[in-house]
Amino acid sequence: MTDLRQSLPVALDASGGDFGPPPLVEGAVEAARSGLKVLLVGERVRLHAELSKYPGSADLPLEIVDAPDVIGMDEHASDVRSRREASINVANTLVKTGRAGAVVSMGHSGASMASSLLTLGRLSGVDRPAILSHLPSRKGFVTLLDVGANADVKPAYLAQWAQLASTYLRVVEGKDAPSVGLLSIGEEDHKGNALTLEVHALLRQMPGLNFHGNVEGRDIFLGSTDIVVTDGFTGNIVLKLAEGEARVLFGWVRDALNASLLSKLGGLLVRSSLRGVAARLDPSSYGASLLIGVKGLSYIGHGSADARAVKNALLRADKAAQTGLIERLNAAMSQAGAATASTAV
The missing domain is CATH 3.40.718.10 (Isopropylmalate Dehydrogenase)
Structure with a gap:
């Protein structure tokens, strides 16, 4: 199996959620201490301030990716279409461009789903x-x-x-x-x-x-x-x-x-x-749920998630990324489509 420290990082929407960055950053720090590389996506200044609360965090495999906007829990999911600099959109784009192996969000679930679908697209054979x-x-x-x-x-x-x-x-x-x-x-x-x-x-x-x-x-x-x-x-x-x-x-x-x-x-x-x-x-214990059927790994958790949930979600997302899950899902759906077509003939 691929060494954990050689895998792509997991992108975390570090601005979303009911409580903002504090529990998200804490969970990311805990995951990083186990060797997982995490991209913290959100307002750079605020995330730097939050990370400074953890001694030794500068030596951990954590990187901040600036995203000045965030879609709040009381806003419309459709806002993802026009707000390209929103943290969830930036996080999904990191997966789309190959900079991250998966995205984890504890923010607006509707916005998370919409952003993943719009940015990553659907697997072939998935409606x-x-x-x-x-x-x-x-x-x-x-x-x-x-x-x-x-x-x-x-x-x-x-x-x-x-x-x-x-x-x-x-x-x-x-x-x-x-x-x-x-x-x-x-x-x-x-x-x-x-x-x-x-x-x-x-x-x-x-x-x-x-x-x-x-x-x-x-x-x-x-x-x-x-x-x-x-x-x-x-x-x-x-x-x-x-x-x-x-x-x-x-x-x-x-x-x-x-x-x-x-x-x-x-x-x-x-x-x-x-x-x-x-x-x-x-x-x-499970941290977040997988949005399965999109062309990328997207995990969506509760807005009230604590640091433990965030850590477990990041680790679960990384595990799935290391298995090459998306490629396997794509192959399975292609085979299923071919089998259905041959049966219908």
Whole structure:
């Protein structure tokens, strides 16, 4: 595998997000301390000031790329078309021109998607990119997509996403023949709405796809399949529900452990185990989600991301870049298109 220190740097939109540069720069510093090269994209003076808070940062593989503009969280995603010096546009251009291997943004998610699509373009055979995310499951993690890029979809989109996600897991996570489930209201083939029924038929006939069949919401966390595909409207609800429920459940656990002296003593005995569970459920463990289907690696995270999430997102993006994921995805989609064409003849 390519030495981490010889790979292309990862471009970080260091101006976007709910809290501005502080947590973004802190996460970049932590990633750089592990040897990862990071391009901090944003207002040069402010980023220099932020970096000065970290002794020894001048010796780390960090470089500032000036971008005087930033698209705020309350602005329109369409603004990316006219604001070329916005940090997210500059960061994506670094990937487009080969100066960076991937882009990571915790800023305006709509602007991040629009900028990546406009700047990088789509892979051949992909109608709409999707946001691919990981959720914890009984068997480790499950890959869910789309989680918010496309509220209104066509059946072909989900078929393409199943192919993209399968290639992603083979290349980046080393999973052979990852299984694909289609989110529906029942496991039986005839269950679901018109969209689900049509997608089911498409997935059944796709050559080389390890299609498991329909899965229900409960199957996501049981790890019944490696991949679950659905429309972006449903996927985003699933994602936010999972994140919110995890916080509530741990709140209940904390309340129960603090209810009495005896429960507090018991809490001391299970503290380390609970920390391990909390780490698995923490969205910061994955850092950001991949916008899959564009001709470049683009990772989009929460605006409220902390330094840990930023660090993990940068490391995850670099890992994907080192595997040559985009080239592998492009080849897979080309093969899938050729196979479909030959079947239709």
